[in-house]
Amino acid sequence: MTYRKLVEEALEMFKSIGIEDPKLIPSKNPVYGELTSLVAFDIAREMGGDPVKIAEEIARSLSGYRGRIISSIEAVSGYINLRVDWFKYAEEILKTVISLGLDYGRSSVGSGRKIIIEHTSVNPNKALHVGHARNVCLGDTLYRLFSFLGYDVTVLNYIDDSGTQMADIILGFTELGYPLDPGDGSRFDVYCGDVVYVEVSRRIEEDPSLDGKRRKIAKLIEERDEKYYRLNREITEKVLRDQLKTCWRLGARYHILNMESDIISYDLWSEVFEKLVKVGAVYRAESGLKAGCWLLNLSSHPILSREGDEVLVKSDGSTTYVARDIAYGAWKLRGTSRDFKYKVWFRDPWGGEVLVTDLNGDVEKHIGEVEKVINVIDIRQKRPQEIVKYALDLLGLKSERYIHFGYEVVALSIMDAIKIGYEPEPGQEFVHMSGRRGLYVKADTLIDMLKERVKSEVRGKHPEWIEEKIEEVAEKVAVGALRYSLVKPDTDKMIILNTDEMLKLEGDTGPYLQYSYARACRILEKSGLEYSFKPPVELTEEEKQLLRRIAYFPEVVEEVGRSLIIKTLPNYAYMLASDFSRFYEKVPVLYSEDVELRRFRVAEVLAFKIVLGNVLNLIGVPLVEEM
RNA sequence: GGGCCCGUAGCUCAGCAUGGAUAGAGCAUCGGCCUUCUAAGCCGGGGGUCGGGGGUUCGAGUCCCCCCGGGCCCGCCA
Numbered sequence: 001m002t003y004r005k006l007v008e009e010a011l012e013m014f015k016s017i018g019i020e021d022p023k024l025i026p027s028k029n030p031v032y033g034e035l036t037s038l039v040a041f042d043i044a045r046e047m048g049g050d051p052v053k054i055a056e057e058i059a060r061s062l063s064g065y066r067g068r069i070i071s072s073i074e075a076v077s078g079y080i081n082l083r084v085d086w087f088k089y090a091e092e093i094l095k096t097v098i099s100l101g102l103d104y105g106r107s108s109v110g111s112g113r114k115i116i117i118e119h120t121s122v123n124p125n126k127a128l129h130v131g132h133a134r135n136v137c138l139g140d141t142l143y144r145l146f147s148f149l150g151y152d153v154t155v156l157n158y159i160d161d162s163g164t165q166m167a168d169i170i171l172g173f174t175e176l177g178y179p180l181d182p183g184d185g186s187r188f189d190v191y192c193g194d195v196v197y198v199e200v201s202r203r204i205e206e207d208p209s210l211d212g213k214r215r216k217i218a219k220l221i222e223e224r225d226e227k228y229y230r231l232n233r234e235i236t237e238k239v240l241r242d243q244l245k246t247c248w249r250l251g252a253r254y255h256i257l258n259m260e261s262d263i264i265s266y267d268l269w270s271e272v273f274e275k276l277v278k279v280g281a282v283y284r285a286e287s288g289l290k291a292g293c294w295l296l297n298l299s300s301h302p303i304l305s306r307e308g309d310e311v312l313v314k315s316d317g318s319t320t321y322v323a324r325d326i327a328y329g330a331w332k333l334r335g336t337s338r339d340f341k342y343k344v345w346f347r348d349p350w351g352g353e354v355l356v357t358d359l360n361g362d363v364e365k366h367i368g369e370v371e372k373v374i375n376v377i378d379i380r381q382k383r384p385q386e387i388v389k390y391a392l393d394l395l396g397l398k399s400e401r402y403i404h405f406g407y408e409v410v411a412l413s414i415m416d417a418i419k420i421g422y423e424p425e426p427g428q429e430f431v432h433m434s435g436r437r438g439l440y441v442k443a444d445t446l447i448d449m450l451k452e453r454v455k456s457e458v459r460g461k462h463p464e465w466i467e468e469k470i471e472e473v474a475e476k477v478a479v480g481a482l483r484y485s486l487v488k489p490d491t492d493k494m495i496i497l498n499t500d501e502m503l504k505l506e507g508d509t510g511p512y513l514q515y516s517y518a519r520a521c522r523i524l525e526k527s528g529l530e531y532s533f534k535p536p537v538e539l540t541e542e543e544k545q546l547l548r549r550i551a552y553f554p555e556v557v558e559e560v561g562r563s564l565i566i567k568t569l570p571n572y573a574y575m576l577a578s579d580f581s582r583f584y585e586k587v588p589v590l591y592s593e594d595v596e597l598r599r600f601r602v603a604e605v606l607a608f609k610i611v612l613g614n615v616l617n618l619i620g621v622p623l624v625e626e627m
Numbered sequence: 628g629g630g631c632c633c634g635u636a637g638c639u640c641a642g643c644a645u646g647g648a649u650a651g652a653g654c655a656u657c658g659g660c661c662u663u664c665u666a667a668g669c670c671g672g673g674g675g676u677c678g679g680g681g682g683u684u685c686g687a688g689u690c691c692c693c694c695c696g697g698g699c700c701c702g703c704c705a
Contacts, residue, residue, distance in 0.1 A: 025645095025647085027648095028647085028648065029648075029649090032648075036647090036648090038646095038647060041647075041685075041686080044685070045684085045685080050685090051685070076648080077648075078647085078648090078685085078686095079647080079648065123705080160705065163704080163705050164704065164705070165704095165705075260705095289703085290703065292703085293703055303629085303630060303631090304630090304701095306628095306629055306630075306701090307629070307630080307700095307701050308701085311702085311703050313703085314703040315703060316703080318703085320702095320703070320704085320705085321704070321705045322705090324705095325705095379631085379632075379699070379700085380699065380700065381700090381705090382630095382631065382632095382699090382700070383630080383631085383700055383701065384700095384705090406632095408632080408633090408698090408699085409699090429697095430698095454667095457667065461665080461667085462665095477667090488640085488641090489639090489640070490633090490640085490641090492632060492633065493632090493633065493640085494632095494633085494698070494699090496639090498639090501638095501639075501654080504653095504654075504667095505667055506653085506654085506667060506668090507652085507653040507654065507667090508639095508640085508641090508652065508653045508654090509653085509667085511667055512653095512667065512668085514667085515665080515667050515668075516667095516668085518665070518667095519664075519665055519668085520664095522664065522665060523664045524664095525664095526664065527664085562644095563644060563645095565644075567641085571641060571642090571652095574641090574652080574653095575641095575652090578652085581668060581669065582669070582670095584664075584665095584668080584669085585660095585668075585669045585670080586669085588663075588664075589664060590663090590664045591663055591664065605664090626665085627665080627667075
């Protein structure tokens with residue numbers, strides 16, 4: 001790695017004069033060189049004195065140091081700036097990147113270690129909307145990231161096939177006359193969500209007697225009543241197959257689909273419950289509103305205690321969602337003696353096996369001890385997730401490994417809400433999506449809209465292209481645009497979906513990244529790939545900036561692995577692409593007069609293509625060689 | 628009432644985790660650049676009390692406290 005090599009050299013240099021931690025940062029401005037040490041300020045604080053003088057003194061005592069890449073040391077008002085010999089540094093960077101190729105930035109920090117990532121987990125009664133897509137894109141990016149860091153990652157998708165939402169649509173099919181076949185060829189998940197679920201929800205609101213029927217159905221499903229359980233499973237699988245089409249379209253991969261009904265069937269709960277009783281974490285309420293319920297004692301929790309204890313087992317003996325999630329969480333941390341059995345349901349588009357839990361399954365898969373369990377669940381579930389974590393701790397499991405990766409929801413801009421029939425309150429700026437009320441924009445709908453927009457752009461630009469090629473490119477650009485826009489914002493910030501805004505393909509967008517990638521591809525294609533690592537005597541600022549950014553990539557990857565601040569990746573990708581755009585405008589490659597120079601610049605373009613490709617792979621923005 | 632999150636340019640947001648040199652982008656707006664490697668691009672202009680106030684520090688958009696504004700969560704739902 002390259003920036004890191006520079007840092008290592010600098011560390012060694014400082015060490016030679018007895019400074020162990022020189023507090024190195026990449027210089028904020030190229031005029032200050034490549035690396036800056038802030039150590040003079042620290043020394044001034046600890047031992048007194050003037051940081052300006054201390055820095056000068058340090059620079060002086062380092063002046064005799066003969067580095068390989070570092071060429072000069074200069075103290076400026078307390079900062080110690082290190083410059084490099086670009087002739088050597090540039091060669092080093094290009095050699096490293098081009099020889100490692102797809103592995104540049106890859107790390108072995110995770111080798112031999114395991115991680116579970118659970119994401120998506122959409123109730124199997126509807127098609128995915130854009131809010132779900134945010135979950136999918138974040139979760140899948142985590143999967144790609146940790147795989148790149150060398151971890152053995154297992155991706156789970158939790159299928160809640162036994163909640164009231166399923167009972168809603170079953171009620172529609174069995175009692176309210178909705179046919180199982182939509183009849184108009186529409187996708188089954190879309191039909192269930194857009195038609196059956198929305199209409200049944202409305203009818204239940206109008207006719208409260210239906211609520212009782214729904215409850216009865218929910219119970220029948222949970223008790224594995226022959227007719228209802230089978231119908232439920234059939235619908236679940238049908239919807240799930242369609243949902244996965246959307247997920248795959250977004251480029252997301254899964255290894256295991258965990259059916260909630262199977263978590264119940266395997267009775268993971270009873271074992272967990274016994275343990276909770278044994279450690280005195282739960283108790284049965286004998287009186288009051290919650291008489292007959294088993295509750296988790298939260299009284300010693302610093303914050304959760306203020307909101308009272310949590311019901312785990314209802315007075316009718318059934319478990320709550322939190323209880324089932326505790327059981328499931330315990331399973332993830334190997335806190336249960338039982339394990340699931342699976343069947344191979346099918347293969348994903350990349351040829352990977354997708355397992356689904358199955359009581360009579362013939363596949364055994366033991367994930368083993370994991371270093372982390374990352375659960376991608378929207379922020380509204382923060383409290384229940386804290387309760388689950390707390391319970392896992394009480395069970396004696398390594399609950400610090402259980403991570404709730406929370407993110408804010410996607411809401412509809414008022415404009416978009418009005419388009420689908422919503423009547424806004426005065427002053428209202430957004431509307432929360434609601435499956436029940438039909439207030440949402442489906443992920444596929446948005447991708448299709450983007451795709452149409454892209455198609456018209458491509459047609460205008462490449463009138464000679466055949467339809468298949470236009471189709472292929474448009475799909476990739478549309479998916480790239482959506483993935484980028486969902487992964488780029490801070491996870492703590494709500495995304496207010498504005499489809500008009502979203503359809504713009506300029507500026508800080510996925511297509512911009514794909515475009516700069518495509519431009520690089522064209523140069524390389526025409527270059528005959530004749531490149532060399534021998535730099536010219538003088539590099540342009542644009543070249544230095546591009547190389548500097550390229551050299552920093554491995555730091556970004558590891559940093560995100562530590563911080564889980566995913567947006568750092570798209571931010572980096574955008575800055576890298578911007579650096580390349582400026583390079584592209586100012587620095588002729590194929591038209592450079594000197595053959596050696598041309599070859600060197602081809603290497604620069606190749607290195608850029610590799611790094612941008614690698615980071616786009618991490619965030620799941622498809623690579624496009626021509627657009 | 629309790630807990631958590633957000634507030635940076637007209638709009639959307641980076642920068643905050645790990646405090647450092649003149650606060651950066653995109654959109655919008657105004658003005659330039661295509662007979663040269665893809666103009667989905669590049670360059671330039673205008674536009675900022677970093678919500679407000681205190682504090683810590685040589686140094687605060689970044690850390691701490693208080694306040695204001697907005698959002699979310701507190702069910703025998705999931």
